[in-house]
Amino acid sequence: MGRGASIAALHSDLRWGRFSSWLSGAVMGVVRKRACIGLVLALVSCGSQESQVGQRPNLLFITTDDQRFDMLGVVHPFLETPTMDRLATEGVRFENAFVTTPICAASRASLLTGMVERTHRFTFGTPPLAAQFVDQSYPVLLRQAGYRTGFIGKLGVATEPGATDAMFDSLSVMAPPYIRQQPDGSSRHLTDIAADQAIDFLRAAEKTRPFALTLSFNAPHADDNDDRQYVWPQAMDQKYAQVVVPAPPLAEPAFFEALPTFLKDASLNRVRWNWRFDTPAKAQRMTRGYWRMISGVDAAIGRVLGELDALELAANTVVILMGDNGYFLGERGYAGKWLPYELSIRVPLIVFDPRATRESRGALPTQPVLNIDIAPTLLDLAGVGVSRTMQGRSLVPILGGAIPPDWRSDFFVEHLFDVPEIPKHEGVRGERYKYARYFEQEPVYEELYDLLMDPMETRNLAADPAHFGTLTELRRRTDQLQTQYGGPY
Incomplete structure (x- = not known):
């Protein structure tokens, strides 16, 4: 049986159960669940806005590491994230938010600069982010x-000496290990330390000068050097202890065995799967640990938002929350990210603006929005001109309920990290179809998926004559965007 036939047969036979039904529905954007409005945000939305008229807003941009789009309580059947849920139900949650490169280094450079990797040219193993891009970054x-x-x-972006001095008045870079000994002999989790420092930053706020704080949690990224992998705050020890984690969809060996050789055992996705999910008991333990880390971040964000309220800063502080890339939790026989599939590139994005009208709260825009849109959005919120070098667009019109008629209908996806275990790829994700080509394979290996009919991307249509026209058009579109952003790699 050929690869296409075997996958088609597998697709027709898969029975994923409750968990996979939820996940497939989430990929299609049809899951709807509303959380109760929290006290802190209710107080914020009811606060006096007259005193804020004419003031530039404070900006709190929160990033998480390896939190994919469906890892929020408002869409997940088990995960508990009450703070993030309140931000979503009182703010705007973008249902189709993506990163243009699914790896932290390149994605974080894109967050700073509003540019795709092909343009800013930064990822692991490259020279530092060039000064010409740093100079036009949102912090500068x-x-x-x-x-x-x-x-x-977590900064995750190397810069030239002295560059961060122009970017930040205050800089505290953190990295695992997650458990840190304190001067008094106690231990504290890195997530809580980050929240502690954020609270200190807020307490030093100047009444006559707005602030822009980026709070970049390392969690829920695994600590690759720790056998436990997922290391959570002690307060989360018992959370999810009674939950039986359902088997992820596309975890059947037959699906993995039907993949091309370069996407199988030599792939870093498979190597990391062996670290984390290769036995049922390990998969249960690791997935619960990942969830606990997210809940730990949620609790830390709640402390920070509570301090904003206590300091009477909340009514004029816009909060943005976004993940830096998606994540595999055993789906497709993988761990990690890096590849162009939805679970790897799709992320949570929530914007809470306390100044917004009550009618706009809880909105769920469906336009495709990107990590490269964050920098122009922050600048626009602050009333600062958006640099012409930025390739993203401000989300402010959408936050106000508008649907820009010229908004993008597709976007470029790529991964250029030069390491054999992660194959380079480039392509286009459109409203219905996704195209990817692994351009260093011989011959070039292509994928084409119909996201409407096949949201879990199980049937590669690249060799299907019935889809040759779509394949040709998306090849052309990839070439066009590649040229626009910097040319062949």
Whole structure:
């Protein structure tokens, strides 16, 4: 049986149960669940806005590491994230948010600069992010406009000596191990330390100068050097202890065995799967650990938002929450990210603006939005001109309920990290079809998926004559965007 036939047969025979039905529905954007409005955000939305008229807003940009789009309580059947849920139900949650490169280094450079990897050229193993891009990053432009800028947590982007001095008034870079000994002999989790430092930053706020704080949690990224992999705060020890984690969809050996050789055992996705999910008991333990880390981040964010309220800063502080890339939890026989599939590139994105009208709260825009849209959005919220070098667009019109008629209908996806275990790829994700080509394979290996009919991307249509026209058009579109962003790699 050929590869296409075997996968088609597998697709027709798969029975994923409750968990996979939820996941497939989430990929299609049809899951709807509303959480109760929390006290802190209710107080914020009811606060006096007249006193804020004419003031530039404070900006709190929160990033998480390896939190994919469906890892929020408002869409997940087990996960508990009450703070994130309140932000979503009182703010705007974008149902189709993506990163243009699914790896932290390149994606975080894109968050800073508003540019795709093909343009800024930064990822692991490359020279530092060039000064010409740093100079047009959102922290530099906000600081030049009078904002007090701070960064706490995982930076993940190498810069030239002295570059961060122009970016941040306050910088505290953090990395695992997650459990840190304190001066008094106690231990504290890195997530809680980041929240502690964020609270200190807020307490030092100046009444006459707005702030822009990036709070960048390392969690829920695994600690690759720790056998436990997922290391959570002690307060989360018992959470999910009674939950039986359902088997992930596409975890059947037959699906993995039907993949091309370069996407199988030599792939870093499979190597990391062996670390984390190769036995049922390990998969249960690791997935619960991943969930606990997310719940730990949620609790830390709740402390930070509570301090904003206590300091009477909440009514004029816009909060943005976004993941830096998606994640596999055993789906497709994989762990990690890196590849162009939905679970790897699709992320949570929530914007809470306390100044927004009550009618706009709880909105669920469906337009495709990207990590490269964050920098222009932050600048636009601050009333600062958006650099012409930025390739993303401000989300402010969508936050206000508008549907820009010229909004994108597709976007470029790529991965250029030069390591044999992660194959380079480039392509286009459109409203219905996704195209990817692994351009260093001989011959070039192509994938084409119909996301409407096949949201879990199980049937590669690239060799199907009935889809040759779509394949040809998406090849052309990939070439066009590749040229626009910097040319062949």
